[in-house]
Amino acid sequence: MNHGDQPPLLQVQDLRTYFVTRAGIVKAVDGVSFEVRRGEIVGLVGESGSGKSNVCLSILNMVPKPAGRIVSGEIWLDGTDLRRLTEAQFRGVRGREIAMILQDPLSSLNPVYTVGNQVGEAIQAHGKVSGNDLRTRVIGALQKVQIPGAPARLKDYPHQFSGGMRQRVMAAIAVSCMPKLLLADEPTTALDVTIQAQFLELMRELRGSDLGILYVTHDLGVVAQLCDRVLVMYAGQIVESGTVEQIFRAPRHPYTAALIGSVPVLGRTRGRLYQIEGQPPNPLALPEGCRFAPRCPRAQERCRAEEPPVTNEQRTAFRCWYPLGLDEAGALEIQMPATQAVGAESRERWMPAPDQQSAGR
Amino acid sequence: MIASLPATPAQALGEPVLEVNALVKHFTLRRGLAFWQTPPAVQAVSNVSFSVRRGTTYGLVGESGSGKSTIARLALLLEQPTAGEIRFDGESIFGLRGRALQRYRARVQAVFQDPSSSFSPRMRVGEIIGELPMLHQGLRGAARGKRVEELLELVGLPRAYAQRFPHEFSGGQRQRLAIARAISTNPDLLVLDEPVSALDVSIRAQVLNLIGDLQQQFGLTYLLIAHDLAIVEQVSDVIGVLYLGKLMEECLSGDLTRNPLHPYTKALLSAVPVPDPTRRSTALPLQGEIPSALNPPSGCRFHTRCPLVMDLCRREEPSLIQVLPDHRVACHLVPATMAEPRVETGR
Numbered sequence: 199m200n201h202g203d204q205p206p207l208l209q210v211q212d213l214r215t216y217f218v219t220r221a222g223i224v225k226a227v228d229g230v231s232f233e234v235r236r237g238e239i240v241g242l243v244g245e246s247g248s249g250k251s252n253v254c255l256s257i258l259n260m261v262p263k264p265a266g267r268i269v270s271g272e273i274w275l276d277g278t279d280l281r282r283l284t285e286a287q288f289r290g291v292r293g294r295e296i297a298m299i300l301q302d303p304l305s306s307l308n309p310v311y312t313v314g315n316q317v318g319e320a321i322q323a324h325g326k327v328s329g330n331d332l333r334t335r336v337i338g339a340l341q342k343v344q345i346p347g348a349p350a351r352l353k354d355y356p357h358q359f360s361g362g363m364r365q366r367v368m369a370a371i372a373v374s375c376m377p378k379l380l381l382a383d384e385p386t387t388a389l390d391v392t393i394q395a396q397f398l399e400l401m402r403e404l405r406g407s408d409l410g411i412l413y414v415t416h417d418l419g420v421v422a423q424l425c426d427r428v429l430v431m432y433a434g435q436i437v438e439s440g441t442v443e444q445i446f447r448a449p450r451h452p453y454t455a456a457l458i459g460s461v462p463v464l465g466r467t468r469g470r471l472y473q474i475e476g477q478p479p480n481p482l483a484l485p486e487g488c489r490f491a492p493r494c495p496r497a498q499e500r501c502r503a504e505e506p507p508v509t510n511e512q513r514t515a516f517r518c519w520y521p522l523g524l525d526e527a528g529a530l531e532i533q534m535p536a537t538q539a540v541g542a543e544s545r546e547r548w549m550p551a552p553d554q555q556s557a558g559r
Numbered sequence: 560m561i562a563s564l565p566a567t568p569a570q571a572l573g574e575p576v577l578e579v580n581a582l583v584k585h586f587t588l589r590r591g592l593a594f595w596q597t598p599p600a601v602q603a604v605s606n607v608s609f610s611v612r613r614g615t616t617y618g619l620v621g622e623s624g625s626g627k628s629t630i631a632r633l634a635l636l637l638e639q640p641t642a643g644e645i646r647f648d649g650e651s652i653f654g655l656r657g658r659a660l661q662r663y664r665a666r667v668q669a670v671f672q673d674p675s676s677s678f679s680p681r682m683r684v685g686e687i688i689g690e691l692p693m694l695h696q697g698l699r700g701a702a703r704g705k706r707v708e709e710l711l712e713l714v715g716l717p718r719a720y721a722q723r724f725p726h727e728f729s730g731g732q733r734q735r736l737a738i739a740r741a742i743s744t745n746p747d748l749l750v751l752d753e754p755v756s757a758l759d760v761s762i763r764a765q766v767l768n769l770i771g772d773l774q775q776q777f778g779l780t781y782l783l784i785a786h787d788l789a790i791v792e793q794v795s796d797v798i799g800v801l802y803l804g805k806l807m808e809e810c811l812s813g814d815l816t817r818n819p820l821h822p823y824t825k826a827l828l829s830a831v832p833v834p835d836p837t838r839r840s841t842a843l844p845l846q847g848e849i850p851s852a853l854n855p856p857s858g859c860r861f862h863t864r865c866p867l868v869m870d871l872c873r874r875e876e877p878s879l880i881q882v883l884p885d886h887r888v889a890c891h892l893v894p895a896t897m898a899e900p901r902v903e904t905g906r
Contacts, residue, residue, distance in 0.1 A: 245759040360848050361623075390622035390786070392845040395830040416760055419832030423839055442836040460764035461834055462793035465816035470771065471764040471793065477729055478759075 205277065206233035207410040208257070208379055213271035215249075215256045224481045226252040226266070228434035234379065234410040239401065241421040241442070242414045243457075244431030247478055250414045253431075254381045257412075258296060259288050276378055294324045297372035301384040303364035307356040313340075313367050314352030320371045339374040340367070343400060362393035366400065373404055380404070383414045398424050418461055422446055430454045433479050433489040440514030450514055450521040453490045488519065496520050573613035576748055576780050577634065582607045582643035584629050588853075601852045603629040605804040606643070608879070611748070611797075616774065616781040618795030618812070620788055620827075624849050625801040627784045631752045634782060635669050636660075647748070665695040665744040672753035674737035678725040684711075684736060685721035691743045710739040713776075714769060731762035735769065742773060752784045767794060788831050792816070797885070800824050803852055803860040806879055810886040820888045823861045859891065867892055 215227040227249045234240045244250045255261050256268050259280065273280040275295060283291065300306050308316060317336045321327055327335060333352070340348035343366040356364060365385055372380055382401070386394040401424060405411055413425060421428055421442065428445045430438045430453065438451040449455040459472035476493045479485055485492050491501040498520060506519045585600040604626040611617040619627045632638045634645055636652060644651045647663060655663050671677055678687055689707045692698040698706055708718040714735040725733060734754065741749055754770065755763045771794065773779060785791045791798055792815055799809045800823065808821040819825050829844040847864050850856055856863050862872040871891050879889040 245761060362848060390849070391788070391830040391832075392622065392826065393848065394832070395840075395844050396846075398832070417832065418760070418834040422834045422836045423832040446834065446836050457760055458834060460761055462767070462789040463834060464789045464792055464828065464831055470768050473764040473768055474761040475765075477731065477762070 204236070205274075206235045207238075207276055208234040208412070209272070209274040210253075210257070211272040211274075213253070213256055213273065214269040215252050215261055215266060216269050217266045219265060219482075222482045225434050225484070226481070227256060230271075230431075230434075230436050232429050232436060232439060234412055236378075236410055237405055237407045238427065239405055239411040239413055239425045241425035241428045242412060242431060243416065243418065243421055243428060245416060245478055247433075247481065248431040249434040250431050251383055254298065254383050254412065254414060257379075257381065258292055258298060259283075259285075260292075290324070293320060293377070294375045295377055296379045296381060297375070297377040298381040298383065299365070299368045299372050299385045301387050303361070303368045304356065306368060307364065309356055312353050312355055313359065316356075317367065317370050317374055321374050324375045335374070339370040342373060342404075343367075343370045345370070360393075362389055362396065365389065365397060369397075369400060369404070373409075378408070378410065380409055380411045381414070382411060384416070385413075386420065387415075387417075394420075418458060430457070433481070433484060435489065435517060437490065437518070438514065438516040444513045448522075448524045450511075450524075451490075451516045451518045452494050452496050452522060454516075455522055456495075488517070496522075573615060573780075575610035576613045576648060577611040577617075577782065578646040578649075579607060579609050579630070579634075580644050580646065582630065582633065582645065583641045584626070584633060584638060585641045599853050602804050602855055603852060604633070604640075605855075607801075607804070607806050608643075609797075609799050609806060609809060611780055611782055613747075613780055614774075614778045615796040616783055616794055618783045618785065618791035618798045619801055620785060620791045620798060621801035622786060622827075622849055624803065624852055626804040626852075627786075627801050628752055630801075631669070631750050631782065631784045634750055635667065636663075661695070665691070666746050667748045667750065668741035668744060668746040669750040669752065670734070670737050670741050670754045672757050674733040675725060675730075677737065678733070680725055682724075683721065684723050684725070687725070688721070688736065688740050688743055691740065695744050706743070710743055713742065713773070714739045715765075729762075730758055731765060734758060734762075734766050738766075738769065738773070742777070742779075745777075746779070748780045748782065750782045750784070753786070754783075755790065756785065756787065763790075770794065788815075788827060800827065803849065803855050805860050805889065806887075807861065807890070808886075808888045809879070814886060818883075818886075820882065820886070820893045821861075821890050822865050822867050822892070826864075826866075859889075 210233065211231050213227055213230045214225070217224040217226055230253060232240070242250045242253060252261065257273055261268060268281070275291070280291065314336050317339055318332050321332060321335050336352060337348050340351070345351060345363060345366050356367070359367060386397050389397060398420065401411065415421060425442050427441050428439065429436045430451065432453050438445065438449065438454045445454060446458065449458060456472060456474045460474060462471060474493055479489055479492065487503050488494070488497070488501040488506050491497040494501065500519050506517045508515050508517050509521070582604055583606055584604040585602055587598050587600045589598050607630065609617065619630060621627045629638065633640055639653065644653060646652065647667065652663060685704065685707045688710050689698070689703045692706050693703055707721050711718055711720055716732060716735055725736070728736065751770065755766050758766060767790065774781060783791060783794055792812055795812045797809065798812055798815050800807045800821065802823050808819070808824045816828060819828055826844045829840055845864050850863055858874050858876050859865070859872040862868045865872065869891065877889045877891045879887050880894060881887050882893055
């Protein structure tokens with residue numbers, strides 16, 4: 199280890215989380231490595247079933263048992279090997295060191311306890327606080343997530359809060375013990391766009407200089423607006439990782455490029471969207487070789503036979519035998535609204551492929 | 560008949576198929592009230608008027624509580640309006656009875672957000688898709704089977720799937736089945752209520768493209784309900800922006816980002832996370848939350864969150880005014896700014 203550099207806050211090495219089912223073994227997370235630094239927001243993008251939520255559960259050692267099991271890999275948090283902790287020791291990590299925000303706050307909050315009670319419970323779980331001190335800390339936590347009129351709302355129940363405010367309460371519980379790492383699993387999926395924008399702003403403020411955030415989402419727009427780096431997951435593996443600027447300007451993996459190309463963008467000219475044919479693979483019958491090969495327009499013989507290794511470059515890493523070149527992928531264009539109209543051909547330029555049927559347009 | 564070909568650009572979009580006129584829908588609450596109290600009402604839809612032209616897509620966009628789904632349910636006769644009417648081919652739909660009602664149900668079909676909850680788990684795909692052709696066109700036996708295969712092919716599914724059950728399909732395929740069922744009666748109008756919001760990103764593009772292809776192939780008219788502005792813009796010809804049961808702005812799809820006029824539309828546009836890290840929005844677009852439809856704000860319903868609010872906005876409700884060809888806005892500021900484009904915000 200380089201002593202001059204500060205080690206990353208979270209380091210995940212070759213994590214494998216499998217589920218044993220009657221039909222066979224599901225490799226939900228299959229050889230995932232990444233790191234999150236202090237004050238960094240890392241986006242974890244993928245479609246349903248890609249394994250992104252199981253990455254979070256593995257970090258918290260909360261993979262559903264007995265079917266699910268972390269088969270191998272290392273998870274280091276700030277110099278501690280989480281995989282070596284006993285369950286009793288892990289209880290001190292959850293909440294205090296690593297906190298989590300889930301998609302649906304209504305099912306995470308208890309309907310019969312007041313919000314003040316539930317935020318206080320989280321604080322008390324990790325330290326001896328009571329009476330006025332506790333009240334002050336609860337109000338402080340609610341104010342930190344900008345809940346208007348926090349002192350007056352301590353005695354309100356979750357159903358008296360709106361969806362956006364409930365998610366703020368979850369954030370208040372999450373940051374009340376000043377964790378080092380925050381795992382956010384699709385926290386804004388259920389929120390309206392104007393409320394989502396407010397929540398994203400809150401995330402930016404919370405991270406400050408110390409908090410590392412792993413932000414799980416399927417929304418590429420949120421990633422582009424919020425994150426510093428991105429991890430793109432497909433069928434249990436990270437197929438590409440890099441800085442947000444790099445990934446959106448010049449994606450190297452065809453899946454990343456296709457994902458970006460298939461999202462409608464406001465203000466871009468109308469026309470057919472790029473569509474990825476087929477569906478994500480059945481986790482019980484993963485294809486030989488590259489897992490994206492059956493859907494990939496650039497796939498060759500080698501892709502179907504051999505699994506591509508991780509190629510590391512300066513700002514990116516990807517698993518692909520025939521990655522998009524930096525120049526060709528750079529053609530991805532996103533147009534500013536209320537400016538020049540972009541011709542129909544430009545939306546096809548994002549991913550030139552030898553056998554793409556629309557290449558002639 | 561041949562003489563009435565479209566001549567002017569306004570007519571080029573086609574004649575109105577569905578006309579929504581001063582539509583109002585209130586849901587009355589009764590629980591927990593003493594008998595002398597007037598029951599409060601959720602004002603889900605308040606005086607909304609628009610028309611959908613043949614062969615085009617009208618996109619209704621709004622946040623939760625804006626009333627967009629209530630309008631869809633009214634058009635599908637799943638609710639009765641409090642006031643106002645909806646006309647289909649010139650005839651009020653709420654007065655339809657008997658044969659005429661049956662014909663309306665065949666001509667107007669729907670695709671909902673979650674197709675798995677609208678299929679019977681015990682019916683095979685062939686029965687699900689063949690049910691409406693049997694009821695409305697009297698197709699039976701081999702003729703029905705042929706029609707089912709034809710429909711499956713139209714939505715890009717193999718013919719053999721007719722023998723399967725709904726649970727054997729993925730979300731995207733199920734949405735294809737729902738579309739196949741919706742077009743099985745040869746409808747004129749499809750009401751698409753959040754048709755892709757439950758689907759994964761890569762599947763979304765497939766279904767959106769399919770919806771577009773079918774429209775071209777059969778000249779279908781769509782009423783699209785969605786909360787995602789980018790998707791509405793991608794598919795629609797005309798877009799209506801709803802807020803708290805009111806139509807705030809209506810314009811051609813291309814004008815939505817090129818020339819948004821209502822402060823709410825502008826705020827909504829800036830709140831959409833753009834998948835481009837070089838265009839990060841820094842300003843917080845809107846403070847606060849959508850007020851309750853039980854007790855909507857006086858005057859303009861948006862005034863509690865509007866950054867440009869004036870005294871007039873709190874007192875008087877702006878009406879939806881045509882300010883440009885094919886562009887209607889309900890805002891006190893807008894007509895002033897249109898007349899004198901130099902005046903800052905019109906105040």
